[in-house]
Amino acid sequence: MRAISTDAFLLVDKPAGLTSHDVVAIVRRALGTRKVGHSGTLDPFATGLLVLLAGRGTRLIRFVPDDPKEYQAVIRFGRETDTDDGTGQETRTAAPPPPELVRESLAALTGSLSQVPPAYSAKHVNGQRAYALARRGDAPDLPPVPVVVHGWDVVAQDADSLTARVSCRAGTYIRALARDLGRLCHSAAHLEALRRTRIGPFSVDDADTIERLREGGARPQPLRLALGDIIEQVVDPEDARRVAHGMRIAATLPGERAALLDEQGELIAIAVRAGDEWQPDVVLGSA
Secondary structure (H helix, E strand, O other), X not given: OOOOOOOEEEEEEEOOOOOHHHHHHHHHHHHOOOOEEEOOOOOOOOEEEEEEEEHHHHHHHHHOOOOOEEEEEEEEEOEEEOOOEXXXXXXXXXXXXXXXXXXXXXXXXXXXXXXXXXXOOOOEEXXXXXXXXXXXXXXXXXXXXXXXXXXXXXXXXXXXXXEEEEEEOOOOOHHHHHHHHHHHOOOOEEEEEEEEEEEOOEEHXXXXXXXXHHOOOOOOEXXXXXXXXXXXXXXXXXXXXXXXXXXXXEOOOOOOEEEEEOOOOOEEEEEXXXXXXXXXXXXXXXX
């Protein structure tokens, strides 16, 4: 059996019913390491792409590109819930809006927006998670936050639902978009289904399934591929030694940040520009 690297990143297609933490646990077993982290969660009812990093890769999560995030969403009209999705309790009903009003209202939910997160979210309120307060029956007072929706692409529409591809920046709640679309249309709505199809340059089409992970077929990729289009500078053994000790080396390429690779193409550090030199920011020492 081939050895599987524990210093790697992995794309996983999460099925409905599993939490993001459940997926992390499965990846830990598949790769044989406790050190696994992800670049963004999905609600248990949602499916689609998770980007995970293992071993020394967990130090690189903040460098993983995450814009845009793309989803396929099914929004159901006529009913609003306390969770803004189909798992919650009904809080309000209204007649479904005319389909043409729905399409017209999408423009108001495109661009730079001020969005109130769902009550059942991981936002902090006075040191507590909003969902913890909501589960106790306390209505969390969540201030609006800035989000960006790049665009909507309508896939299908009928009298009481809309299926659309949504492209947005990280931090945007698709559940809140569904809720707000219903209100804009003088109706009520919730998110019925959600699938994340892309995070930055990464596609769910390239992801491992949970079944594949459980069967020992994980396909971890080299850490440098998790960094998107960051520039790469190959360094000689002497400079690699300097980098390993956190020392600056000459920058031979333009840019404010670089991935430093050894002569075998292995990622050894992320560095930031300091004049005409690279200052190591994250050094990948022993895991």
